Amino acid sequence: MTDIEKPSGTPARAGGATAPGRLETHLRALRAEGRKLLVPYITAGYPSDSWHLLVEGLTTAGADAIEIGVPFSDPVMDGPTIQESSTAALKAGITPEGAFSRLGETNPQIPLAVMTYYNLCYRMGHRRFAAELNKAGICAAILPDLPLEEVGPWARAADDAGIETVLLAAPTAPDSRLPAIVERSRGFVYGVGLVGITGEREELASSAADIARRLKEITDKPVLIGVGVSTPEQAAEVAEVADGVVVGSALIRKIIDSGSIEPAVDFVAELRAGLDSVASGPAGQGRG
Numbered sequence: 001m002t003d004i005e006k007p008s009g010t011p012a013r014a015g016g017a018t019a020p021g022r023l024e025t026h027l028r029a030l031r032a033e034g035r036k037l038l039v040p041y042i043t044a045g046y047p048s049d050s051w052h053l054l055v056e057g058l059t060t061a062g063a064d065a066i067e068i069g070v071p072f073s074d075p076v077m078d079g080p081t082i083q084e085s086s087t088a089a090l091k092a093g094i095t096p097e098g099a100f101s102r103l104g105e106t107n108p109q110i111p112l113a114v115m116t117y118y119n120l121c122y123r124m125g126h127r128r129f130a131a132e133l134n135k136a137g138i139c140a141a142i143l144p145d146l147p148l149e150e151v152g153p154w155a156r157a158a159d160d161a162g163i164e165t166v167l168l169a170a171p172t173a174p175d176s177r178l179p180a181i182v183e184r185s186r187g188f189v190y191g192v193g194l195v196g197i198t199g200e201r202e203e204l205a206s207s208a209a210d211i212a213r214r215l216k217e218i219t220d221k222p223v224l225i226g227v228g229v230s231t232p233e234q235a236a237e238v239a240e241v242a243d244g245v246v247v248g249s250a251l252i253r254k255i256i257d258s259g260s261i262e263p264a265v266d267f268v269a270e271l272r273a274g275l276d277s278v279a280s281g282p283a284g285q286g287r288g
Contacts, residue, residue, distance in 0.1 A: 021164040023065060023111040023139040023187035027222040027243070030064055036275035037188075037224060037244025038235075040251050040268050041067040041115070043085040044103075045094025050261050055106045057265040062272030063110060067142065067246060070099050070116035081249040084256060096120050097132070104136035113140035113166060113187065118154075121146075126154050130161035140164035140187040148181055155184065166190050169215055171207035179218055188222040191215050191242065193229060212242035232274025239278050247271060 020028065027037055040063050042054045058066055071086035071094055096116070103112060114133060121129045121143060133141060141163055146154060148167065155165045164186035169178055171192060182189050193208035208225050215223045225238045226246030235245045247268075254263040 021139060021162060021186055023113060023164050023166075024221065026111050027064065027188055031222060031243055034280040035064070036239045036279050037064045037222060038062060038268070038271055038275055039065045039067050039113070039224060039226075039244065039246045040264075040271070041069060041082075041226075041246060041248030042264075043069045043071060043082060043089055043252060044099035045071060045089030045092055046085040046252075047255060047259075047261065048089065048092035048094070051089075052102045052106055054261050054264065055103070055108055055112070057261060058268050059109050061265050061268040063268055064244070065111040065113060065139075066108070067113045067115050067248070068099070068103065068138075069248070070094075070096050070114055070120060072117040072120060074119075075117060079249060081252050081256065085252045096124065100132050100136040100138070103138060106137075108137060111139040111187075112137065113142060113164075114138050115142040115144070118143045118146040121154060126157035127161070130158045130163045133163050134161045138163070140166050142166045142168070142190065144168055148177075148184060151184065159186075168192050169211060171211045175214065178214060182215065182219040182221060185221065188224050188243075189215055189219060190246065191223055191225045193225050193227045193238070208238045209241045212238060216241065216243075232270045235271050236274040236278050239275050244275065245271075 030037060040058050042051060045051055055066060069082065069086065071089045073090065075083060075086065124132070141158060143154065151165065151167070158165045166187045167181050167185035168190045169181050169192065173181070191211040193211065208228060212223055212225050222243045224244045224246050225242045226248065229235055229238060229245045229247050230250040235247065238245060251264050251267055254267050255261060
């Protein structure tokens with residue numbers, strides 16, 4: 001696998017439409033091979049001495065991209081597990097600039113996407129925030145508390161800097177709203193698996209497959225489902241419909257319980273095996 005080059009701008013299609021960026025191009029290529037997509041979540045600054053090593057470890061374990069949460073003091077989407085890791089990272093002194101600087105030193109082999117809250121982006125300024133992501137080699141940003149109706153100023157600055165803005169689609173969204181979400185989303189469309197905050201669940205919510213189906217019916221962009229996907233079996237179940245999954249709380253729980261990053265790396269390898277069991281191409285022998 002070759003290194004992912006740092007984004008330097010998003011090319012435009014004829015007619016002014018934005019062409020797929022590096023993250024979307026990468027995920028589309030893997031999907032075309034029959035692979036089910038896996039994007040694990042890690043918290044920047046947790047564990048404080050080794051979090052950056054997870055980028056290489058999770059890549060080796062089978063991640064196709066990595067979502068990196070930049071801790072914020074007042075999250076609205078994160079459940080207790082991710083909040084615990086974020087609080088520890090903040091106490092250890094992590095800052096957005098520190099996180100971006102460390103990520104810029106990792107030489108990632110796969111695309112990186114940052115997830116954080118709009119307050120940090122607004123405080124830094126749209127263009128500076130996008131430029132800092134670009135400088136660090138980060139391909140995409142997820143700002144879950146920035147609604148579609150207000151995303152324009154940030155998204156335009158992001159497009160100009162070659163940063164893909166991934167939008168979330170909630171299971172409660174009416175059918176009339178989803179086309180606008182998928183049209184504006186870059187990189188992939190993030191289908192939210194259930195109503196509520198992030199966290200481990202014993203069973204996959206029925207809404208996960210439902211939002212995946214609704215999104216797949218209206219877009220060819222990669223559709224990944226996150227929030228409430230906690231085990232390899234659940235990942236495989238929802239990937240029967242979706243193109244892949246985002247898994248965060250269950251991975252962070254492995255680190256919290258063990259005090260080490262190794263169980264998290266092993267867990268991603270298990271998720272990879274579960275997804276490969278439903279892949280339709282060379283990565284697996286099941287159906288897509």
